[in-house]
Amino acid sequence: MSIKDLAKTIADRAGTDPSESWTAKLLADPDKAAEKFGEEAVEAIIEATKGDKTRLTSEAADVMYHLLVMCAAHGVTLADIEAELANRTHQSGLAEKASR
């Protein structure tokens, strides 16, 4: 599934029955969504340091999903994040830091 399709699926879960959808449950509880994102991020770090590519791929998918849910719980959309990233394309990190 593309990130865009995943974000749409997450947005579609807003306001639906939390007892029938993990996504709806997290959207209804932003602090829980943030906690889950933190857990998944730590799990991804652990797999990255172990060097297990398959496990890292799985944890990275968990991180992306929970990041999008946490953001959606606060009204931040994938389009918002993409716009922020687009604002940064002019920045050349190394050149900018060297000039400081």
Ligand SMILES: N=c1c2ncn([C@@H]3O[C@H](COP(=O)(O)OP(=O)(O)OP(=O)(O)O)[C@@H](O)[C@H]3O)c2ncn1[C@@H]1O[C@H](COP(=O)(O)O)[C@@H](O)[C@H]1O
């Ligand atoms: N990508 C995901 C996704 N990734 C993880 N999860 C759920 O996140 C929950 C918590 O993850 P955990 O890893 O903590 O689960 P766990 O069983 O404790 O596993 P471990 O930590 O022990 O490894 C589990 O219930 C997973 O099923 C997800 N739930 C939903 N999605 C996507 O969201 C869509 C809508 O899902 P629903 O909201 O459930 O309809 C799905 O079709 C998927 O595309």
